[in-house]
Amino acid sequence: MKYFLALLFFLTMSISQAQTKNNSSDILKWVHATINIECEYANENQREKLSNLLTSEKINLEEYIKKQDSLDLLPRPSGTAIFVLYNKKYYLITARHVILDTTYSNNNNNKISPKIFLVESPQTLINHSGDVIDKNGNLYIKNRNVLAILYKLSSYELSSPQQDLGVIGLDDNYFTKLFTNKLIQGGYTPITLSDINTLCSIKEGEKIFAVGYPVESEIFNKGALPKPYLSWEGWSVTLPTISWGTIGNVLKNENHFEGNIFVYHGFSGGAVIAKNKLIGITSGETRELGQKSGSSPNIYFVHHSLFIKSSLIIPLLKKLESRLKRNRNDLE
Numbered sequence: 001m002k003y004f005l006a007l008l009f010f011l012t013m014s015i016s017q018a019q020t021k022n023n024s025s026d027i028l029k030w031v032h033a034t035i036n037i038e039c040e041y042a043n044e045n046q047r048e049k050l051s052n053l054l055t056s057e058k059i060n061l062e063e064y065i066k067k068q069d070s071l072d073l074l075p076r077p078s079g080t081a082i083f084v085l086y087n088k089k090y091y092l093i094t095a096r097h098v099i100l101d102t103t104y105s106n107n108n109n110n111k112i113s114p115k116i117f118l119v120e121s122p123q124t125l126i127n128h129s130g131d132v133i134d135k136n137g138n139l140y141i142k143n144r145n146v147l148a149i150l151y152k153l154s155s156y157e158l159s160s161p162q163q164d165l166g167v168i169g170l171d172d173n174y175f176t177k178l179f180t181n182k183l184i185q186g187g188y189t190p191i192t193l194s195d196i197n198t199l200c201s202i203k204e205g206e207k208i209f210a211v212g213y214p215v216e217s218e219i220f221n222k223g224a225l226p227k228p229y230l231s232w233e234g235w236s237v238t239l240p241t242i243s244w245g246t247i248g249n250v251l252k253n254e255n256h257f258e259g260n261i262f263v264y265h266g267f268s269g270g271a272v273i274a275k276n277k278l279i280g281i282t283s284g285e286t287r288e289l290g291q292k293s294g295s296s297p298n299i300y301f302v303h304h305s306l307f308i309k310s311s312l313i314i315p316l317l318k319k320l321e322s323r324l325k326r327n328r329n330d331l332e
Contacts, residue, residue: 026276027209031240032189034271036119036213037094038078038234041103042111046071069227076235078119080212080270080282081168083183085190086317090170090180093313094269095283096158099166110158112166118148118179119213119234124186126233139228148182149232151175157320163255164283165308166269167316169324193314197277200257200311206247208259208274210282210305212267217241243267247274248304255312256283259305272307280307 050071054064079098084091099112120126130142141147153176155169170180219237222230245261259272263282272280288302 026273027211027242029189029276030191030211030271030273031242032187033083033191033195034211034213034240035081035083035092035183035188036078036121036234036236036238036240036266037081037092037098037269038076038117038119038236039099039101039113040076040115040117041074041101042114046103076117078213078215078236078266079268080266082269082271082278082281083188083190084317085192087321090190091317092168092170093281093317094166094168095281095308096161096164096166097283098269099156099168100158112153112156112158112168114151114153116150116153116168117234118182120148120237121186121239122219122237124148124182125237128229133226133228137226137228139226139232141232147175147178147232148234149175150179155320155324157316157323159312159316163308163312165281165312165316167313167320169320191278195276195278196313197274197279197310198314200279200309202247202250202257202274202279204247204250206274208245208247208261208272208279210243210245210259210261210263210267210270210272211240212243212263212270212282213238214241214264214266216264217266241267245305255309256280256306257309258286259307261305262303263305277310278313279310281310281313282306283308 050059050064050067053059054061059067077098079094081092081094081098084093099116101109101111101113104111118124126148132140132142134140150168150170152173153168155172155176157167159165170176217239219239222233222235222237241264243261243263245259248258248260251257257280261272263270263285267282268284270282271278272282283306285306286304288304289299
């Protein structure tokens with residue numbers, strides 16, 4: 001019996017270590033494919049108001065320029081995105097609401113943020129040695145390859161607000177190609193079609209984990225940098241966070257499913273994984289108020305995380321591909 005128990009203990013430990021090793025490997029795979037992004041809005045409404053104030057001579061030109069500059073330093077919303085290689089082209093997949101520019105008067109618009117930054121991690125920190133800022137505050141970057149910003153984007157596709165999905169092409173222009181190079185140089189590795197559960201075939205109770213970048217994962221803020229730098233890179237350095245749980249309600253006829261898992265603010269756009277496959281994108285959460293009769297404290301929240309089903313990803317990528325192909329044909 002003693003030898004049997006020793007053997008059983010050894011086998012249990014071996015299985016546990018193997019599971020830990022496999023879990024660690026799976027986590028790193030998705031960490032290397034998941035990035036933190038930060039969006040700078042166009043602030044169209046505020047800019048229009050400033051123009052009207054200048055036109056009506058309620059402010060002078062100096063005040064106008066100063067107020068315009070302050071708009072560039074307004075807080076930037078951040079979220080998570082997934083690095084993808086599909087049909088030999090690079091993309092970011094994220095939640096629609098993460099990259100949508102909501103500063104336009106029509107919140108149903110399909111305009112995304114004019115600047116989207118990579119929020120750096122310890123291995124992707126920009127080296128500013130050799131850069132020059134002149135007396136007028138203009139920035140001259142010695143090595144342009146350090147830039148990690150999506151700018152002047154035209155290659156993107158947004159789903160309906162209900163589906164809450166967004167795709168950005170990274171073969172669009174000079175800036176997007178630099179962005180892609182920065183990711184690859186920093187050790188990020190895109191997922192491929194084989195990593196996506198394209199049918200979103202899932203079951204209630206199935207084990208899952210989510211990857212994202214909440215504010216709580218911030219290591220330090222770069223707000224002390226001169227403004228010219230802050231206009232061309234993310235303001236923080238962060239680390240990814242992992243959350244564990246299970247699938248709750250599959251919601252067969254819906255675009256979403258529910259998870260019994262806690263996701264932080266900032267996880268939006270990030271990956272949720274089951275059996276080492278992408279099954280969804282973090283969209284949001286719902287809370288139900290629970291209450292039992294009797295004295296306090298018998299009131300509580302029941303938290304459900306909402307995930308966009310992975311079955312919506314490939315159709316949106318194909319829609320973007322089709323539109324870009326039509327645009328190329330029109331130019332020929």
